[in-house]
Amino acid sequence: MNLEVAKIANTNSAPESDIRGANSYESPRGINWQSILVRSGVYTEGDPAWKPRVIVDDVHDAVQWAVKDAERDDFGD
Numbered sequence: 442m443n444l445e446v447a448k449i450a451n452t453n454s455a456p457e458s459d460i461r462g463a464n465s466y467e468s469p470r471g472i473n474w475q476s477i478l479v480r481s482g483v484y485t486e487g488d489p490a491w492k493p494r495v496i497v498d499d500v501h502d503a504v505q506w507a508v509k510d511a512e513r514d515d516f517g518d
Contacts, residue, residue: 448473450507452500453481456489464491475510477503 446467451474453459463476475477478484479500497503 448475448511450475450477450503450510452477452479452503452507454479454484456484456491457492460489460493461491464493475507477506479503 449463449472451459451463453463453476456478460476460478462473466474468474476491476493476497478489479498479502480486480496481499482508487502497506
C-alpha cells in the first residue's frame, strides 16, 4: 500500500517548543503541519508566544478537530 501524507496534526501543550516547532517546520515533501495547542498540559491560558492553528481543551478535542479538518480537505470545503 502506498499512501501519501498531506497533513500532520501536531498536538502539544508547550507553546515555546512544540508549537514553535510545528509552525516552523518546512517539510521536504510539502506536508502541511497543523499546530494544535492543548490546555491540559504545560499551557493553561493566556496568549502563547507562538500562535497555534487552534487551541483546544484536551487531546480528545484535538483529535476531533483534526478529523474535521481532514474531512474539510477531502470535500473541498
